[in-house]
Amino acid sequence: MTITIFVPRDAAALALGADRVATAIAREIETRGLDARIVRNGSRGMHWLEPLVEVRTEKGRIAYGPVKPSDVPSLFEAGFLQGADHPLCRGRTKEIPFLARQTRLTFARCGVTDPLSLEEYRHYQGMKGLEKAVTLQPADIVQQVTDSGLRGRGGAGFPTGIKWKTVLEAPGAQKYIVCNADEGDSGTFADRMIMEGDPFVLIEGMAIAGLATGATKGFIYTRSEYPHAIETMTAAVEIARKAGILGPSVLGSGKAFDMEVRVGAGAYVCGEETALLNSLEGKRGIVRAKPPLPALQGFLGRPTVVNNVISLASVPVIMDRGAAFYRDFGMGRSRGTIPIQIAGNIRYGGLFETAFGLTLGEIVDDIGGGTASGRPVRAVQVGGPLGAYFPRALFDTPFDYEAFAARDGLIGHAGITVFDDTVDMLKQARFAMEFCAVESCGKCTPCRIGSTRGVETADKIAQGIEPQKNRELLADLCNTMKFGSLCALGGFTPYPVLSAMNHFPEDFSPAPIAEAAE
Amino acid sequence: MNVHVLGSDVETRTLAIVGDLKGLEGPLLPILHEIQAEFGYVPQESLPVIARELNLSRAEVHGVVTFYHDYRDHPTGRHVLKLCRAEACQSMGGDALAERVKALLGIDFHQTTLDGAVTLEPVYCLGLCSCAPAAMLDGEVHGRVDAELARELVAEARR
Numbered sequence: 001m002t003i004t005i006f007v008p009r010d011a012a013a014l015a016l017g018a019d020r021v022a023t024a025i026a027r028e029i030e031t032r033g034l035d036a037r038i039v040r041n042g043s044r045g046m047h048w049l050e051p052l053v054e055v056r057t058e059k060g061r062i063a064y065g066p067v068k069p070s071d072v073p074s075l076f077e078a079g080f081l082q083g084a085d086h087p088l089c090r091g092r093t094k095e096i097p098f099l100a101r102q103t104r105l106t107f108a109r110c111g112v113t114d115p116l117s118l119e120e121y122r123h124y125q126g127m128k129g130l131e132k133a134v135t136l137q138p139a140d141i142v143q144q145v146t147d148s149g150l151r152g153r154g155g156a157g158f159p160t161g162i163k164w165k166t167v168l169e170a171p172g173a174q175k176y177i178v179c180n181a182d183e184g185d186s187g188t189f190a191d192r193m194i195m196e197g198d199p200f201v202l203i204e205g206m207a208i209a210g211l212a213t214g215a216t217k218g219f220i221y222t223r224s225e226y227p228h229a230i231e232t233m234t235a236a237v238e239i240a241r242k243a244g245i246l247g248p249s250v251l252g253s254g255k256a257f258d259m260e261v262r263v264g265a266g267a268y269v270c271g272e273e274t275a276l277l278n279s280l281e282g283k284r285g286i287v288r289a290k291p292p293l294p295a296l297q298g299f300l301g302r303p304t305v306v307n308n309v310i311s312l313a314s315v316p317v318i319m320d321r322g323a324a325f326y327r328d329f330g331m332g333r334s335r336g337t338i339p340i341q342i343a344g345n346i347r348y349g350g351l352f353e354t355a356f357g358l359t360l361g362e363i364v365d366d367i368g369g370g371t372a373s374g375r376p377v378r379a380v381q382v383g384g385p386l387g388a389y390f391p392r393a394l395f396d397t398p399f400d401y402e403a404f405a406a407r408d409g410l411i412g413h414a415g416i417t418v419f420d421d422t423v424d425m426l427k428q429a430r431f432a433m434e435f436c437a438v439e440s441c442g443k444c445t446p447c448r449i450g451s452t453r454g455v456e457t458a459d460k461i462a463q464g465i466e467p468q469k470n471r472e473l474l475a476d477l478c479n480t481m482k483f484g485s486l487c488a489l490g491g492f493t494p495y496p497v498l499s500a501m502n503h504f505p506e507d508f509s510p511a512p513i514a515e516a517a518e
Numbered sequence: 519m520n521v522h523v524l525g526s527d528v529e530t531r532t533l534a535i536v537g538d539l540k541g542l543e544g545p546l547l548p549i550l551h552e553i554q555a556e557f558g559y560v561p562q563e564s565l566p567v568i569a570r571e572l573n574l575s576r577a578e579v580h581g582v583v584t585f586y587h588d589y590r591d592h593p594t595g596r597h598v599l600k601l602c603r604a605e606a607c608q609s610m611g612g613d614a615l616a617e618r619v620k621a622l623l624g625i626d627f628h629q630t631t632l633d634g635a636v637t638l639e640p641v642y643c644l645g646l647c648s649c650a651p652a653a654m655l656d657g658e659v660h661g662r663v664d665a666e667l668a669r670e671l672v673a674e675a676r677r
Binding site for chain 2: 011012014015016047048050183184185186187188189192217224225226227228260262263264265266267268279280281282283284285299300341342343344345346349350351372381385415417418419420423428431435439441
């Protein structure tokens, strides 16, 4: 009986040496003449344990990590192929507390399967959603998604079903599904993990969206910074096409849907849906004014669904298990599960999918285990570069769209970046403005000019030049950017800046060195 | 090979790439990516060819090339080292790492070492935020880059 060993191919595992570990394991198998094979799976999302090697045994899958190439001979000596104990042994994978506490719906297969094995995908309940969808009328699919309460996971939180309904009812011979995989927010990697770890779930979700809205063509617009995701996603599309999942007759339904993977060129603003559409059309990634909505006039002026990777990848399980099943998770108007990405200076960093409603403190202290540096947590930025910094005093905020908005924050794409007490919040506020200045598309004045003035004003505060006046000026500038910008880049840059100023005022009153010198 | 090539050669090879891809919906970015993969940068001489074939003005093509951070108008060094500069990497000492790497190479961001070995570029997020700070050397990713690994990467790139 051939023994199966799993070594992840996810970029986070590769960045920590997974390829070298796989090579070392292959060498041992050969020199010892063993009957074993290596499967390159996705990541389980426990990144502090990467590279996390698993072995399938009679007792289930046993985890070992973090494995270095030099650990490999000792693993074989200890008998890890039979699941034997070893200093790196973590026991049964699914019983590791970080994983056992999760509710994995969207990420059910991620890290479990070979990402490019359609057979394994089907074995682990894949394709059941699409199989149901081909038997339904478009309006019924849209109704299911609406009833599930699914909201856009890219950050805006717009109800997915309503967007689909608009496209379904829009007149037009050619409609499109565009998957926004331009995951540029620091602290986020959920889209990347799905594309590298379970690409067929995204393909399935997009095909369902196509059937639901009458769109026959899809695009996945991802980032050039994600070479592994591009490679895996492209290969998966090809496999799906050969298997008749994509093409002129989706699963033999007679309805067509096909897709292409497209790669951006390093512009953060292209994560904004209208800039993304311009980029996809081959133009500069300049934001478009809304209306018209992309749902009515999107790609090439035609009706277009633009959804985030996680929104689309959550659709198959909704179709398979039903709207009520999904809706029963969560709190308030935030239904279902959310893959929280715990990043930065964190002890147990990775991806944690759970129902909405955990508090920020539970996520950071309890699940994340505090900082990697061992120092106290001072600030956490939730929702990427455009998200607010939260102090410990707000750690009772539940993870929910409305609860974060009520505290002048946002959950965004659900990335949490943790900082210890060495962080300088004035520097972080300045960086937010600087990032906006670098990445602004230039179309609207508050964002284009305001961000540059913001950097200058932050510098004046740091230099102790009229600090009170410049703090007021910075707040006023934020107000102008927030209400005067065309899109979320200029409009949300004030979140990190104002939250840093409001919650950490001590960092904005530097010691008056200049005066002392005079 | 990242070396400057003759103008007439650029035109022929550009024409072939455009011919392959112009049937796509919104073909310009895929074409520019291919051209950069072919030449190592986007040569000025290719712009009028693209404009003519796609029925765009040269200004439009120039506007697109210069809008995106990825497209370069000159070749890089033999290796490209990218360091993540975003928040998650900042929280794990990314700024200090960047200073160390700059000192080791003797160059700033967007510069190439005098021997033509290494170009240093900033990148805003490689999606490796739970194993920060992160770097990418010629498409190969590295996480938890400490002082020792930084030295190894620089040495590897120098070779």
